[in-house]
Amino acid sequence: MNKDMIELIEEFIENAIIHGKATYDGDYKRGNKAGDKLFEICQMMKENIGLAQNMLDILLCNDEPNVKIWACSIALDMGYKVIEVEKMLRKLSEMPEIGILGFDAKMILETMDKL
Incomplete structure (x- = not known):
């Protein structure tokens, strides 16, 4: 793994965590800033x-729910590990302890089903 990829993974994780916390807290400015950085990485x-x-092989194994949700979304867009990712999103969508992030996972699945 090269240094650039390690830095991108770290930046992805950091911003996905910030985005998730901002979502919980209703801090849309901070959430949007982190989301913009995530879209650049995507x-x-x-x-x-x-x-x-x-990167996805590493990010999909992360313990943070919002890291997984963002990684799953990218994987689905790319057609990468689709069955595994769908299962992961279903599991996340059924976890009441992650609150609104579970709803995000559910919406990704519903959007995917409509395509």
Whole structure:
């Protein structure tokens, strides 16, 4: 794993955690800022499939629910590990302890089902 990928993974995790906390707290400015950074990283991942797959293999194993939710969303967009990711999102959507983030997971699944 190269230094750039490690830094991207760390930045992804940091911003997904910030985004999740901001969602809970209703801090939309902080959440939007973290979301913008996540979208930038997502774009880099979509431009480099090998990088994306290596990053997703790590991010999908993270314990933080919002890290998994963001990683699952990217994986679905790329058609990567779709069955595994669907199961992960279903499990997350059924976890009352993660609150509104579970609803986010459910909405990703519903959006995917409509495509």
